[in-house]
Amino acid sequence: MTGTTSDVDRDQLLALAERVAREAAAEVLRLRREGVEVAATKTSPTDVVTEVDHRSEELIRARLLEERPGDGFVGEEGESSDSSTGVTWVVDPIDGTVNFLYGIPQYAVSIAARAGEQVVAGVVLDVVKGECFTATRGGGAFLDGAPIRVRPVVPLDQRLVITGFSYERSTRVAQAQAVARLLGEVRDVRRLGSAALDLCYVGAGRTDAYVEEGLHEWDLAAGGLVAEEAGARVWQGTGVGGKRLVVAAPADGFADFAALVERVGLTG
Known part of the structure; x- marks a missing residue:
């Protein structure tokens, strides 16, 4: 398989991703009920990873590569392998780990299939609510099988914006100062x-825009495709802290929101 997969191929990839995401989500819920502890930290003491993250990623990798053994794999918790088929799976086993750790019901399993350099299928499954966001490249975006679309564009002062903050203290402070200016606009x-659910919320019309610095490929891959296929533009640049900045908004209203992001100082 190459980076120019057919629509049939994309549907097959999506079906596999959704099936595996549902199994992983069920396992995450089961393990959450049994209790959860921090297994390690990543970029800072507040950027945590749990044993459940590792077990979810192991399950997802095993299931995907059992069915498609030549595919590549990139996972947040370090599992990786090269592809001989042109398809690579990009996985966040629990997106929203801190929420998961604290019992806040806002975290998801995110699985995307990348053909060459292009994401062609993606699933973001809200573990607690059970909502399943899906998309294929050129095939539209869906929530539990029903088509979704971005909100109609309204003036900037009427837009609800989702954001996030870095786990690195100095970057977080700079972001907070910029977001304080954003609040007035x-x-x-x-x-x-x-982040994965935030991007899906833009696609589902639950918010008007999203901006966050510090995302990795696994945070962005599936949710970004859902947002794009629902009518959003998803842009990547450099944030105030020097890391990847992601901006997503309905395509018709993207330019003025992106200009606002720059004006308040969220860009580098």
């Missing part, structure tokens, strides 16, 4: 704690 700002 929009309806309000939310910080929900799962």
Whole structure:
């Protein structure tokens, strides 16, 4: 398989991703009920990973590669392998780990299939609510099988914006100062704690825009495809802390929101 997979191929990849995401989500819920402890930290003492993250990623990798043994794999918790088929799976086993750790019901399993350099299928499954966001490249975006679409564009001062903050203290402080300026220009700002779900919420019309610095490929792959296929533009640049900045908004209203992001100082 190459980076120019057919629609049939994309549907097959999506079906596999959804099936595996549902199994992983059920396992995450089961293990959450049994109790959870921090297994390690990543970029800072507040950037945690749990044993459940590891077990979810191991399950997802095993299931995907059992069915498609030549595919590549990139996982947040370090599992990786090269592809001989042109398809690579990009996985966040629990997006929103801090929410998961504290019992806040806003975290997801995110699985995307990348053909070459292009994400062609993606699933973001809300573990607690059970909502399943899906998309294929050129095939549209869906929530539990029903098509979704971005919100109609409204003036900037009526837009609800989702954001997030870095786990690195100095970057977080700079972001907070910029977001304080943003607050004076929009309806309000939310910080929900799962980038994958945040992007899907833009696609589902639950918010008007999203901006966050520090995302990795596994945070962005599936949710970004859902947002794009629902009518959003998803842009990547450099944030105030020097890391990847992601901005997502309905395509028709993207330019003025992106200009606002720059004006308040969220860009580098």
